[in-house]
Amino acid sequence: MKIAVASGKGGTGKSMVAANLAFALAASGDVTLVDCDVEEPNLHLFFPATATTREVTVPVPSIDESLCDRCGECGKFCQYGALTVLPDRVLFFPELCHSCGGCTLVCPKRAIHEEPKRIGTLSASAPLRGIKLITGTLDAGVPLAVPIIREVKKEAWQDPLIIIDTAPGTSCPVVEALEGCDACILVTESTPFGLHDLKLAVDVTARLGIPAGVVINRSDGKDDETLQFCAERDLDVMMTIPFSREIAAIQNRGNLLCRARPEWQKDFCALYVKCQALAGVER
Ligand code: SF4
């Protein structure tokens, strides 16, 4: 079972929901928590532990100028403008390269081979009994979130229960994180911005064919517009977490709601059961 936790906008409490869901479920079995918000991963703040870390690399072209006759084929092929062929040399702009490997294939002189280039790291830890945490972290200034997300998902994919914390928004990294998931929890808040971005996120999950339900976080009780939208789109509002200074203070201390207030564990376990229902999984 693979559950994604997503949101159309940042700051809705998506990571908090993912972390508490994992914590609650770990009491009765193994859970793999995957942080795919690779530009700003933060699940490790809820689960501090010693991690093993390795580099994530992508292949990029390296050109042997002694074999190159400046025919221009590689520059014509590269749709990303990463290669410019001048009369006396070939210029390569690594920040534009998407590692498609095409230039290596089209070079008639076999003057191009591929070399690994670091784009970030993958860390794995076991912070609590029953929880494995896998975190992808993109290096600063590197625009290649998707390959790291693929790598962290690959690391976890065989595990029986996976909870994936996606990046906020609806861009390519979110789509990559959502691909292959059985159900998606969309976390929102009852503001006009929250509802606007929830609508975008619902469209993305619908296009991907992933069944989704909604968690309303920091609810002030005025959820009518969000509830109406969910009713119109046949979306189950699976959980509502009230606005509370106490809950905010728990999170600001880096603590988990389910750890500080164990009575919440049953609510997160109930959220999991609703995700199972969404995914059509037998209990
Ligand atoms: S395709 Fe090969 S030979 Fe032609 S310009 Fe590029 S590197 Fe040089």
Ligand code: SF4
């Ligand atoms: S690997 Fe692909 S994206 Fe990168 S330089 Fe070659 S053709 Fe361009």
